[in-house]
Amino acid sequence: MTDTSGFIISTQEKISVDSIFKKLEDEKKKKEFRVVSFESLFKLLDENEQDLIKRLLKVNPLEFGFKGKFYGIQEVPTDLVEITNQQYRLKEETKAIDTQFLPQETSSAYEKLNQSLFNDTKKKLLVLSGYRSPAYQAFVFLWYLKEYEFDFTKTLKRAALPGYSEHGFPDRQAIDFITEDGSPSEKDPENFEKTVEYTWLTENANKFNFHLTNPRDNQLGTMYEPWHWAYVK
Numbered sequence: 001m002t003d004t005s006g007f008i009i010s011t012q013e014k015i016s017v018d019s020i021f022k023k024l025e026d027e028k029k030k031k032e033f034r035v036v037s038f039e040s041l042f043k044l045l046d047e048n049e050q051d052l053i054k055r056l057l058k059v060n061p062l063e064f065g066f067k068g069k070f071y072g073i074q075e076v077p078t079d080l081v082e083i084t085n086q087q088y089r090l091k092e093e094t095k096a097i098d099t100q101f102l103p104q105e106t107s108s109a110y111e112k113l114n115q116s117l118f119n120d121t122k123k124k125l126l127v128l129s130g131y132r133s134p135a136y137q138a139f140v141f142l143w144y145l146k147e148y149e150f151d152f153t154k155t156l157k158r159a160a161l162p163g164y165s166e167h168g169f170p171d172r173q174a175i176d177f178i179t180e181d182g183s184p185s186e187k188d189p190e191n192f193e194k195t196v197e198y199t200w201l202t203e204n205a206n207k208f209n210f211h212l213t214n215p216r217d218n219q220l221g222t223m224y225e226p227w228h229w230a231y232v233k
Contacts, residue, residue: 027044056162077170079104081101112208116204131173141162143159157222166213174229214228
């Protein structure tokens with residue numbers, strides 16, 4: 001067993017992570033997977049894989065330096081709007097964004113914000129990631145956990161556990177924006193703050209009830225995410 005920053009991960013659990021990703025390889029390509037329920041997710045997994053996710057749900061991230069709020073495991077909203085046909089350009093290559101979802105009220109606010117942005121700058125913001133069900137958030141967390149070599153504390157700075165993510169809480173719905181020029185990029189995510197779109201957001205987003213909730217040097221124990229804005233009712 002390996003102790004990675006206070007969270008003990010067994011060899012079997014590491015095997016389970018790999019097994020989960022392999023089993024869900026086809027499922028994650030489906031747009032419905034972003035709104036999957038735990039009940040549906042667990043039907044695809046064996047007992048060991050289910051137990052790993054259930055153990056994650058019992059973790060108190062406050063013990064690992066995370067200081068955000070617990071929003072609870074919310075039901076998937078029934079008024080989700082599909083955001084489709086989004087594309088951006090990166091190094092002369094056109095890239096498509098998978099179908100995203102937003103609650104109706106957030107979607108309407110996003111459209112108004114985007115129209116105002118376009119009127120002022122002739123630019124638009126795309127939804128790179130919108131609503132994510134708590135079950136899908138568990139999948140996202142496991143992906144980053146492996147990406148960060150099972151360092152639990154480091155992972156919590158990048159991805160929230162289910163129930164703690166604004167992406168799964170419609171009353172404080174988060175959107176990860178991306179520009180039509182492909183910013184932020186994986187190699188340099190903070191370059192988003194250098195864009196015209198980010199400057200406009202800092203001056204105007206609050207008028208549409210969008211707020212930057214992971215600012216630089218924040219007190220939540222999370223990394224700086226200039227692209228992450230939450231629609232707060």
